[in-house]
Amino acid sequence: MLPDKKGFFGKYGGKYAPETLRAVVDELEACYLRAKKDPSFKKELDYYLEYYVGRPTPLYRADRLSKRYGAKIYLKREDLCHTGAHKINNTMGQILLARRMGKKRIIAETGAGQHGVATATVAAMFGLKCAVYMGEEDIRRQSLNVFRMRLLGTEVIPVTSGTKTLKDAMNEATRDWLKNVDTTFYIIGSVAGYHPYPMMVRDFQSIIGREARKQILAAEGRLPDNVIACVGGGSNAMGIFYPFLNDKSVKLTGVEAAGLGIKSGKHSATLNAGRVGVLHGAKSIVLQDKEGQIMGTHSISAGLDYPGVGPEHAYLKEIGRVKYGMALDREALAACILLSKLEGIIPALESSHALAYLEKMEYRRGSIVIVNISGRGDKDMGTIMEYTGENIK
Amino acid sequence: MNRMDSLKDKTKKHLVIYTMAGDPEMKATETAIYSLADAGVSLIEIGIPFSDPVADGPTIQRAGEIAIAGGTTIANTMELVKKVRKTVETPMVFMLYYNLILSYGTEKFIDDAIKCGIDGAIIPDLPFDEEEGFYEYAKKSGFYIIYLVSPTNTPSRMKKIVEKSSGFVYYILQKGVTGARKKSSGELKELRVIKKIAKKPVFAGFGISTPEQASVVANYADGVIIGSSFVSLVEKCGSDMAKLKVETGKFVKSFLKRL
Numbered sequence: 001m002l003p004d005k006k007g008f009f010g011k012y013g014g015k016y017a018p019e020t021l022r023a024v025v026d027e028l029e030a031c032y033l034r035a036k037k038d039p040s041f042k043k044e045l046d047y048y049l050e051y052y053v054g055r056p057t058p059l060y061r062a063d064r065l066s067k068r069y070g071a072k073i074y075l076k077r078e079d080l081c082h083t084g085a086h087k088i089n090n091t092m093g094q095i096l097l098a099r100r101m102g103k104k105r106i107i108a109e110t111g112a113g114q115h116g117v118a119t120a121t122v123a124a125m126f127g128l129k130c131a132v133y134m135g136e137e138d139i140r141r142q143s144l145n146v147f148r149m150r151l152l153g154t155e156v157i158p159v160t161s162g163t164k165t166l167k168d169a170m171n172e173a174t175r176d177w178l179k180n181v182d183t184t185f186y187i188i189g190s191v192a193g194y195h196p197y198p199m200m201v202r203d204f205q206s207i208i209g210r211e212a213r214k215q216i217l218a219a220e221g222r223l224p225d226n227v228i229a230c231v232g233g234g235s236n237a238m239g240i241f242y243p244f245l246n247d248k249s250v251k252l253t254g255v256e257a258a259g260l261g262i263k264s265g266k267h268s269a270t271l272n273a274g275r276v277g278v279l280h281g282a283k284s285i286v287l288q289d290k291e292g293q294i295m296g297t298h299s300i301s302a303g304l305d306y307p308g309v310g311p312e313h314a315y316l317k318e319i320g321r322v323k324y325g326m327a328l329d330r331e332a333l334a335a336c337i338l339l340s341k342l343e344g345i346i347p348a349l350e351s352s353h354a355l356a357y358l359e360k361m362e363y364r365r366g367s368i369v370i371v372n373i374s375g376r377g378d379k380d381m382g383t384i385m386e387y388t389g390e391n392i393k
Numbered sequence: 394m395n396r397m398d399s400l401k402d403k404t405k406k407h408l409v410i411y412t413m414a415g416d417p418e419m420k421a422t423e424t425a426i427y428s429l430a431d432a433g434v435s436l437i438e439i440g441i442p443f444s445d446p447v448a449d450g451p452t453i454q455r456a457g458e459i460a461i462a463g464g465t466t467i468a469n470t471m472e473l474v475k476k477v478r479k480t481v482e483t484p485m486v487f488m489l490y491y492n493l494i495l496s497y498g499t500e501k502f503i504d505d506a507i508k509c510g511i512d513g514a515i516i517p518d519l520p521f522d523e524e525e526g527f528y529e530y531a532k533k534s535g536f537y538i539i540y541l542v543s544p545t546n547t548p549s550r551m552k553k554i555v556e557k558s559s560g561f562v563y564y565i566l567q568k569g570v571t572g573a574r575k576k577s578s579g580e581l582k583e584l585r586v587i588k589k590i591a592k593k594p595v596f597a598g599f600g601i602s603t604p605e606q607a608s609v610v611a612n613y614a615d616g617v618i619i620g621s622s623f624v625s626l627v628e629k630c631g632s633d634m635a636k637l638k639v640e641t642g643k644f645v646k647s648f649l650k651r652l
Contacts, residue, residue, distance in 0.1 A: 019540075019541050019546055175448075277495060278491045292494075294445050
């Protein structure tokens with residue numbers, strides 16, 4: 001069972017935390033491990049997931065998409081979760097822990113704004129004060145989500161340091177936490193950060209894979225041949241992959257954002273182009289220059305625009321269990337448009353990277369493929385209009 | 394022998410000053426080091442800039458951004474240390490984030506740091522119980538790794554950190570990041586506890602910006618660490634090296650007088 005006691009997946013993971021945070025991170029770990037064994041915690045979480053989040057989400061057989069690729073393609077509809085993305089599976093779990101720990105204030109970082117909205121939502125529902133850190137650049141790209149968070153009663157704090165995107169929002173949230181560690185719970189949105197976050201977020205997200213596994217067995221009577229998900233920090237991918245890890249016949253593929261291409265230097269393909277480093281509390285693969293400075297990243301989708309990746313993904317790549325491919329900005333955009341026209345589903349640009357990978361695969365007759373639609377695309381209308389013009393054909 | 398063994402001297406309170414390498418240029422760092430040594434500080438902390446300094450407040454963040462933009466690296470900071478070491482006897486340590494060391498090569502970092510005349514390192518995001526191999530190699534090499542203790546640490550963890558830290562123990566005076574605070578009494582009660590268990594010097598930092606604050610803290614600690622307020626002074630002097638030299642002397646004196 002991974003991670004080990006110190007939070008490592010092989011050589012990746014750990015608790016590279018400033019000492020001021022150590023006590024609270026240890027306390028969180030203990031609280032989570034207790035909750036995990038406590039039937040009343042599971043009952044409470046299951047209740048909210050069913051009646052508030054809207055789970056289980058459907059596993060939808062996309063017939064027109066299937067016809068195009070000559071394989072049976074199923075979509076795991078995380079876009080149908082309350083708030084429009086998988087992020088709330090995790091924020092719901094973490095806020096229940098925050099309540100158990102008696103914390104009165106919630107903070108979070110956000111890139112695309114989906115994790116911010118999912119955090120603001122559960123904070124509103126439980127009546128907790130909430131502040132979300134968001135890079136100035138992302139605030140510009142995702143103004144709709146900024147307004148949603150404010151409407152939900154959350155304070156959105158613009159981050160102007162560094163590259164003004166997700167990594168810097170995470171830095172600022174960490175600084176806030178250092179200052180207010182006694183009162184504040186930090187809801188990290190990805191399978192990144194200090195142990196126990198990568199494990200805990202994976203566990204909360206793995207409901208995606210558990211449902212999908214059961215649903216495909218019910219629909220097809222067998223396991224899928226492929227499961228595909230996009231990878232930024234990697235929470236939706238970890239969530240859908242995890243319950244399939246022991247099913248050796250199931251090929252798992254994570255798709256990173258290649259942006260304008262690896263050679264252009266404008267991408268977020270951490271596992272494809274990075275090397276070992278320590279960022280935001282864990283040892284993993286990190287995009288960095290030759291001196292070890294963390295690099296600025298680029299992706300058409302704000303949610304994939306991150307120079308790190310969860311340590312478990314680094315491990316799964318190293319042992320060869322998961323393959324990590326890439327999709328360019330324009331490939332993701334094309335996949336987004338294609339799904340919209342063929343299936344009447346507008347996916348998030350993040351999820352569109354997973355869909356773009358369908359173009360690159362080879363299919364055997366009768367192959368079954370599951371693609372995780374991690375979120376819906378409403379938030380991306382501004383970006384898509386910028387790329388295509390308003391008179392999209 | 395490590396130069397930092399001089400910090401065990403109990404006849405005085407020690408003053409430690411932090412300066413960011415390459416902020417706003419290496420020439421300023423060189424001037425600052427000579428001036429700090431001349432003025433009688435006990436230890437000079439040389440910061441090496443990192444793109445994501447989570448433990449630092451706005452002052453040091455800004456200095457780091459300037460330093461990175463100017464091309465500051467571990468290698469050229471070591472070059473500078475090698476040069477000033479010809480005349481400066483004051484102990485010097487690096488303060489930097491772990492990713493830079495990992496990228497440089499952990500053992501090579503220790504070897505090269507010792508070669509250029511650096512006595513140890515403070516790494517705010519490396520707890521004592523990660524990277525066992527790095528710790529062992531430093532110990533074998535006589536290179537001091539200074540660990541930080543926070544007022545939020547549990548007593549048992551505090552004890553372990555104190556045991557493992559070399560040269561001195563860095564006490565984080567208050568929660569939060571580096572940089573000036575208006576009210577800076579800090580968590581002095583915990584400091585007393587640590588003083589009781591530590592058989593090595595305990596220096597306090599984070600949030601001390603004035604000689605008055607330093608003098609209060611020095612009633613409890615063996616020394617005080619000043620970072621952001623000196624970085625602000627360097628920023629004010631810009632490229633005026635003569636001014637930097639004079640102002641540094643005055644700055645150090647104002648603190649030493651109250652310790």
